[in-house]
Amino acid sequence: MPGRPHEEMLLGGLAAVGAGFFTNPLEVVKTRMQLQGELKARGHYAVHYRNSLHAIYTIFKSDGIIRLQSGLVPALWYQLFMNGMRLGSYQIMTNLGLLNGSDGKVSFLKSILGGASAGCVGAIVGSPFYMVKTQLQSRSASSIAVGYQHGHGSMVEGFTGILKEHGIGGLWRGVTGAMLRVMIGSAAQLTTFSTAKEYILSLKVFNDTSILIPFCSSIVSGIVLTVFMTPPDVMCTRLYNQGVDANGKGLYYKNLLDCGIKIMKKEGPWGFYKGWGPSFLRIAPHSVLSLMFWDQLRKTYENLYHKHIEIDIPDSVKSSE
Template sequence: MDEFLLGGIAASGAGFFTNPLEVAKTRMQLQGEMKARGQYRVHYKNVFHAFYTIGKVDGVCALQKGLVPALWYQFFMNGFRLGAYQVFSNLGWNKDKDGKVSFVRSVFMGAASGCVGAACGSPFYMVKTQLQAQANQAIAVGYQRELPGMFGALRVAFHEHGVRGLWRGVSGAVPRVMVGSGAQLSTFSTALEIIISLKIFREGSLWNTLSASMCSGVVVVMFMTPFDVVSTRLYNQATDTHGKGIYYKGLSDCFLKIFHNEGLWGFYKGWGASLFRLGPHTVLSLVFWQETRRWYAVMKQKVNEPEI
């Protein structure tokens, strides 16, 4: 349980700083939905222009839209993801017979822990996406809803489609996090082991964790962005009276329609915002995770020390 709480706290801390980038990324991923390049108005040219446009039209506070469900999502998703991965690591499941970190096993363990985390945090991610998509009509992209905050949005989803409505879009969230988690944690573990073995920085230095996190962040953006775009589309699309998506029937249908209507580039919409967001978020969450676990270990040791 300790590992789950520490992982959740670390990811929530990172989420607070990177949520504005998440807002920009979400808007850019929904921009030009189901349309070819040149056939829609471009409200957000790049991440910096998105910040300027959102701040000017919706107000500066709009850059933190969806913050509450975003933090709850980070807590539950990454709490289970990082916590499960650490448990697997403590059991030695990500190491070979010689006791060294196995890249292949790390990918599998990272993906498995990501699957659990994505399923647990899915309702919060859905609400986060829908709230972040809300915008002034002048710069609106994607399907627009009028939602009364996180609890109101969850209540609406449950009232309209029951428990199933709370997990709508999870089919896109699970592969998204599995790919991202597998790439992130395996790269981080492998890079950290290499950097420590090379003795570039002193033992226990924060720079070891920071360097490994930066390597991990780049890899995550490369592999995760297409799944991220698909997940955003599935969560935000309108639904019929039966709770089924208007645009996309599911994961594979969404992939096919994006490719057919928007081309290969459609899968990398908002990649700049993803890089600026996922890079810092990966670095911050993993650094916070390592430092939180280190602080907890020290405090636990002090508590267990016998009084003289």
């Protein structure tokens, strides 16, 4: 039984929050590695983070273990708002049959368009939280610092400081990068998840209610997501973390296009795949966990809904059936 719009959004948001708590340390590592050597050619900057494991060790040694959960609060709020809107909107389109073809099965093209549009809405809503999250995660001891270092030490400080200096519009600086990132990622993730899930169901290898169905579908989705999402993810991180002048203009990049051109010119194609390792290590489990939580939360909701309906049916009605 499909839920109402606000219920679908809440279920989607809660699923992403659950996944975000476990994967945030990898998000911190990914952010630092994406900012390392910003606008510098390979071999012309200090490499503080050689790989994911080395980055975890370095952060633990220099910043302390608590910094591996930097930006956790805005990260979870971002997951709730962004994925609540994204997954909820996508499920509403699914419930209404907007993603099905004339044969009643999931349409690949419609799924791409539906996932992209749902992701765009989610990115706009969650943008302020993502920006503050990124800035908190990049903040570190001077000996291992990468990227622009912002002064705020909490989500509240970040919001109040940005509002005071640049007004409410400052909270949506870099939103174009977020929209591209989530549109591409959402289209890739939700399309492959829905398609893979339907295909696995058709194979009849597992029981229709088996948790292995969303698990396997999520793995496929996570791999595809990593490949397509990393380049816009790097640009998004750069746009959000850059410093700004007195007029709120970026110190490094004018806009999304300018960011892409400068990365290509200064860092080459590999610059778009900085942090690919932790990105995969983070995206894959996050995708698996969020989609599995989402799938299971919806099943739990539907079971509770049906039980509630059954309890509320009067005896007189039951006897007449």
